[in-house]
Amino acid sequence: xxxxxxSRGEIDGDVVSPLGSDVELYVNNVPVGKExxxxxxxxxxxxxxxxxxxxxxxxxxxxxxxxxxxEYGGKRSTCGRRVSLAGQPQVITPEHETVAAPADxxxxxxxxxxxxxxxxxPVRDGVFVTVEGxxxxxxxxxxxxxxxxxxxxxxxxxxxxxxxxxxxxxxEPVRVSLGDIAAACRVEFESALSRWFLFGYGEG
Numbered sequence: 264x265x266x267x268x269x270s271r272g273e274i275d276g277d278v279v280s281p282l283g284s285d286v287e288l289y290v291n292n293v294p295v296g297k298e299x300x301x302x303x304x305x306x307x308x309x310x311x312x313x314x315x316x317x318x319x320x321x322x323x324x325x326x327x328x329x330x331x332x333x334e335y336g337g338k339r340s341t342c343g344r345r346v347s348l349a350g351q352p353q354v355i356t357p358e359h360e361t362v363a364a365p366a367d368x369x370x371x372x373x374x375x376x377x378x379x380x381x382x383x384x385p386v387r388d389g390v391f392v393t394v395e396g397x398x399x400x401x402x403x404x405x406x407x408x409x410x411x412x413x414x415x416x417x418x419x420x421x422x423x424x425x426x427x428x429x430x431x432x433x434x435e436p437v438r439v440s441l442g443d444i445a446a447a448c449r450v451e452f453e454s455a456l457s458r459w460f461l462f463g464y465g466e467g
Contacts, residue, residue: 289329323350350380357448366452368430385420396437
């Protein structure tokens, strides 16, 4: 259906067509000039002709790419693709409002925040966000010591926080922010429940 990319508004496109054909490329119904073709390849064995369009401009969000091929003799064929260009971060959403882990000192909980642009697309990798929470839980997560506060980075449109395990039964909020946008969730360390049984007897 489509491809996501994080370039600065440009893509390169490879088009393979029959020998002797004429190829036109459109982005959102706007024709791309032939001057963008920077590489041509002829394959006699397969009877095809390859063209590479360089530096094709696309817009933030979803872009419809259309290739129109006109073969010798008048036959016309088309091929369409959708390419999505991620924009600036606009929304942060916790994958789960509450993340539970046993307070056994061995199980590390993992908190995940989704970071997307105004079109709901995942943002590029390496966007730094500020993490706030108890120092013993988030203090060692910092991946950018040059910046104030505890920093984590996006990868695949996600911020993954691998917290240390705890032996203490506790509930703590963890907040992630970037400029004016922020989101929070809660981590719960749960102790194993002890079961008590009451035994007795009576005399009549």
